[in-house]
Amino acid sequence: MSAPAPTLGILGGGQLAQMLALAALPLGVRVTVLEPDPAAPARLCAEHLQAPYTDPAGLERLAACDAVTLEFENVPLPALAALEGRVPVRPGPGVLARSKHRAHEKEALRAAGVGTAPFVVLEQESDLPGALAQVGGQGLLKTSELGYDGKGQVRVSSDADLRAAWAELGRVPCVLEGLVAFERELSLAVARTATGEVALGPLVENVHRHGILRTSVFPPAAPPATEARARELARAVAEGWGLEGLLTLEFFQLAGGELLVNEVAPRVHNSGHLTQDGGGVSQFEAQVRAVLGLPLRDWAPLLPCAMVNVVGVAGPDGQPLHPDWAAIDALAGTRVHLYHKAWRAGRKLGHVNLVAPDEATLQERLVQLEALIP
Template sequence: MDAGFPLAPGATIGILGGGQLGRMLALAAARLGFDVVVLTPEIDAPASRVARETLIAAYDDPDALARLADLSDVITYEFENVPAAAVERLKALGAPVAPGGQALAVAQDRVAEKTFLNEAGVKTVAFATVDSAEEAAEAARLLGVPALMKTRREGYDGKGQKWVEHAADAGAVFEALGGAPCILEAPADFVRELSIIAARGRDGGLAIYPIGENHHEAGILRRTVAPARAAPELAAQAERIAAQILTRLDYVGVIGVELFELSDGRLLANEIAPRVHNTGHWTQDGCEVCQFEQHIRAVVGWPLGPTEARARVEMVNLLGDEAGGWAKFAAEPETRLHLYGKREAKPGRKMGHVNRLSRLEPGR
């Protein structure tokens, strides 16, 4: 166990980021007796309204980071695009940060991410680095088309990526993505998209949730059904992948691993997210200890909690004005409503989610 841990109730957890994930982390922390301080550039952020204190500043603001380090006994983050330099500065100030900087660096660069996964013994689609229109054309020729081009950094919910349908168009696609460094990925001939949520404690212990089956619309996660119907061998394969990643990173906290299931039963890793994950929201009502409490337990050095499913859950994201149907959702006996407190509904914006519960099938 790391020196100074476990933290006792009454300690303060700093969170970089004030969105819905930070909000749900803060709520979980409060239930365990911890205070939360949030650093976010956003005024009236969802997390700030359930936190003890909010520091409104850029993530790389040296004074704000110094204040956060002073106030916090441990610091975590709710999304992976926090500047790596900010985490390094916090560590230089003596503040413990979990997950560690390696996980952040890997997740922020798609080439580094897939390279890391392959080195950890986790298979991915074939890929190539693209730094120019000429390299784009050559990569498309070698990998074949169609292929998916993504910017190496930033981009989420389908943003920052385009399909290359013809090798001759690869250079134009690269330019359409702004000429930023890219990755070209060979297509995965998958039968469905899965994910696994897992945690690693400060003592190296692991806690892995059942796999979920994910469905996207327009590049945005629409729903997750968990536990997914899956043979024991497939579930074991997903658990091994999660364990390999967590151990290789010397990780502390919850991680989300997105997977492709191929027709022959093999799994390929698509992406990792070094944080609590949208596809893990089902655990809030489907498990004894949800992903948010699990993350708090891990970063403060507490024992990890049980991950067995106690219900089958269909998690559905509420986008835009769909959250306006709160009265209808609240009236459904088997539906649990989670709203994020965002002030303005925009098309495609995640405003909340519902978890619809059903009886767990025997053997699951």
């Protein structure tokens, strides 16, 4: 008699959970997601427990899985506390507590020997005077928790700006980061098993638009030593934090080649979506393998590839602007990934991956692809 299929629970049922489940199925893994949204994208390819993240019955079902992982970092900590000691949760509460709180994250990065932009923690209004000068006179004020895709942050260049931004963000605990003159934004994922086996993903170059990732490209146009340094830093964070599962580091690369970590996501990341179609193991399979303790190795695309996000965009009349799907399908090397989500301005609705035989062809086709997506 064959052994029972491994089971994986996921806290969250959005598009990342959907793609994790799609990567798990060919490995013989059954997936269950706990997600309150009745229209959760992952419901189409996984068992969907429609309930709050802290629902006792839902958590009881997840606790029966072989392991549990996270789709996003804003999972309520009481949900993790309820699972503690009953089922392995990877990444665990310690990694989550660091990565969901910007101040704790930056302090933990520095403790692991990783550089960050200059920052000051602002917890009350009396912390504001002189704070901007400490980070170089210009900065970004970010809420310590719950910010993502450009939300929960305001650019400031004067003390008056800072006071206004503090009020705009609700006078909640924040981190004031100094602006960094970077040449490019990069990202790299690292996975680690419970036994300490580490595997690393590819270095990817990213471009943002209005605070939301627009394009990711592999390989990046970075100095030769950059990837080796990024891998070194990612390994230091994974081992220093006792990671079990997968996390993604976002970097600023400075003019001299130095890397600073901007943010850490304790999960698969939008910039890694291109690994789905570039050949080899995807970031989603890597997370499944790391969480369940399956054989794990470094992963990277076998061919040059890119990703363009499909985000809800409205025209001057307020009506949705849609990609030219027919032209996208006709462009060589494209593959469409839609999330089955209702249109909303600023919402991530899908992405298009592009694969090419060489870097020059990739860049040529990427220009064409971007012109087809608002």
